[in-house]
Amino acid sequence: MNESTDNLSRKILKALGIFGGMQGILILCSLVRVKLIALFIGSEGVGLFSIFNNTIDLYRELTQLNIQQSAIRDVARNNNSTYLSTIAHIVTRWSWILGVAGAFLLLISSPFLSRYCFGKPDYTIAFASLSVVIFMQAIQTGYLIIMQGTENLSKLVKTQLWSAVVSVTLCAPLYFYLGIDSVIPSLIIHVIVSLIASYIFRVHVPKASPVPTTREVLSKGKTFIRLGIYLTISSFAGLLADFIFKSWLNVTASTMIVGLYTAGFTIVNRYVGMVFTAISMEYYPRLSRIIHSPEDVKFHVSHEITIALLVLTPLILFFIPMSEFIVRILYSDEFMTIVPFIAVAVIGTLYRAVSWCFAFVILAKGDGKIYVVTEILSGVLFLILNIYTYTRYGLEGMGYAYTLWYLLYFVSTGLVYFKRFRFKLSSESFKLLALGTALGAVSLLTVTYLHWGAGIVLALIVSVPYIRRLLKMIKKKS
Numbered sequence: 417m418n419e420s421t422d423n424l425s426r427k428i429l430k431a432l433g434i435f436g437g438m439q440g441i442l443i444l445c446s447l448v449r450v451k452l453i454a455l456f457i458g459s460e461g462v463g464l465f466s467i468f469n470n471t472i473d474l475y476r477e478l479t480q481l482n483i484q485q486s487a488i489r490d491v492a493r494n495n496n497s498t499y500l501s502t503i504a505h506i507v508t509r510w511s512w513i514l515g516v517a518g519a520f521l522l523l524i525s526s527p528f529l530s531r532y533c534f535g536k537p538d539y540t541i542a543f544a545s546l547s548v549v550i551f552m553q554a555i556q557t558g559y560l561i562i563m564q565g566t567e568n569l570s571k572l573v574k575t576q577l578w579s580a581v582v583s584v585t586l587c588a589p590l591y592f593y594l595g596i597d598s599v600i601p602s603l604i605i606h607v608i609v610s611l612i613a614s615y616i617f618r619v620h621v622p623k624a625s626p627v628p629t630t631r632e633v634l635s636k637g638k639t640f641i642r643l644g645i646y647l648t649i650s651s652f653a654g655l656l657a658d659f660i661f662k663s664w665l666n667v668t669a670s671t672m673i674v675g676l677y678t679a680g681f682t683i684v685n686r687y688v689g690m691v692f693t694a695i696s697m698e699y700y701p702r703l704s705r706i707i708h709s710p711e712d713v714k715f716h717v718s719h720e721i722t723i724a725l726l727v728l729t730p731l732i733l734f735f736i737p738m739s740e741f742i743v744r745i746l747y748s749d750e751f752m753t754i755v756p757f758i759a760v761a762v763i764g765t766l767y768r769a770v771s772w773c774f775a776f777v778i779l780a781k782g783d784g785k786i787y788v789v790t791e792i793l794s795g796v797l798f799l800i801l802n803i804y805t806y807t808r809y810g811l812e813g814m815g816y817a818y819t820l821w822y823l824l825y826f827v828s829t830g831l832v833y834f835k836r837f838r839f840k841l842s843s844e845s846f847k848l849l850a851l852g853t854a855l856g857a858v859s860l861l862t863v864t865y866l867h868w869g870a871g872i873v874l875a876l877i878v879s880v881p882y883i884r885r886l887l888k889m890i891k892k893k894s
Contacts, residue, residue, distance in 0.1 A: 425890075426890065428699075428719060431698035432727060434570075441577055445581055454748050454751070457596055458750070459679075462676075462679055465678075466678035467533055467662060470655070471543065471659070472549055472603070473655050475521060476553055477648055477652050478518070479517050479550070480511075480553075481514060481648045482647035483510060483514070484561055485700075486640035487561050487565070487644070488564055488565045488700065489780065490640050491504070491564075491701075493705060495567070501622050504621040506628060506636050509628075509633045511558030515550065515551040515552075516554075518547075518554060519547040519548070525543075526540050526544040530543055545604065548604055549603055549604060552608065553607055556611045562618070564697060564701060566621075569697065571617045571619060572697065574613075574617045575610075575617045578609075579606070583610070586609065590602050645784070647784065653788075653791055653794075653795040653796075654798070662674050662677075662678075669806075673811075676751060679743075679747055680751075680761070680815075683758050684764075688762060691724045691727055692769065692772060703717075703776055703777065710838070710839055713777065714842070725766065725769065725845070726882050726885055729848070729878075730875065730879035732765065733859050733871075735762050736759050736763075736860055736875075737859065737863045738872070739758050739759045757811045758815065760815030760818070760819060760860065761814075763857070763860070764818045766849060767819070768826075771825045771826040774826075774833040775790070777833055781837065786836060790829055797821055797825070798821050801817035802814055802817050805817040859875065
């Protein structure tokens, strides 16, 4: 490796270390929270949390115009310029505008949501109460954009850790004393704590001089708002697909099945999410600054994918044989039916990592239209694959749906990366992806037909060269 390669490798691994440590604490807090919900409220409580959280995500994506992704490009590109103060002011003002709009929309549509999700008006007030969450999340987004765009990763980490620890501490007694009635209050408490943390650890940007007028805020915000609209359409498509599927599952099966599916999906998405957190937090701002250089793009994207796969593959190989223990620790025996689902689905995270790296290239390029196409296609595939596999094979079948979903998403984003943008990728990235997939399949077969202990042995043997390669990257002197 040359000097610049060494520096980039250490930078990526440092980000993985920072956000990996953060994820560890967040996972611990999430583990405690979910365990308490599972014990004191049960799978029905997990299902309710899933439906309400999905509603929050849906309305946030619809009304906040995804400025947390689109505005980061502008902040990152002006990080060291005098224009940063103006951009920060504009971003903050837009956060307030969009927060009010989102809260109002959720408030007036709460009767419809209650009838659609539960078939009765009993949950109208519950949905209306979530408008507070939407408003506060929008305000918090303004602070987070500045943190991430200026690469103040330590402040970002402190914000998330403080939010997680304090909120789970405050909400724990509610789960025990209020049971099912604690769902809405705990969601509101969490967003209040998160907003306070964001304000405390905010980046202090000098006040813009002169202060942009309302007309200037609206005019100068067009760049990221226009891209944000495209991102909103694409994000909304994915969330809508998830919302439709969970509502369909709730009516077709039960709230308990929604809870089981959500638990499995969360384990795969969240607890193997260290790599994806680093990709979204550190990789995207860096990519936004070098996106106009094809050679730099190949260099940065190839390195991001290589390191992501070097970290993910050993993690997956241990995850598959330990799936049963993970579910028992995180939830309870009631959730053991999701073990086959997560053991298969976790292999799909390899394709998720690579496709995310491609997708962020599309965002950094600002190609909103093509991003909409890829995300809508992804949402449609998710819906079709999940409904088909659950109808035919139950929860276990949806594990294969997850892996196939991200495989097809990898193909669609890859076509854009290679054909539309004509960017290149190192051959090593493809080799690591193919090898990781093969090893995951072997591990799954080993656990299924032999014993989980044999899977652990396989993971230990295979992980040695991966870990040695990562350690070499860390220790290599520039």
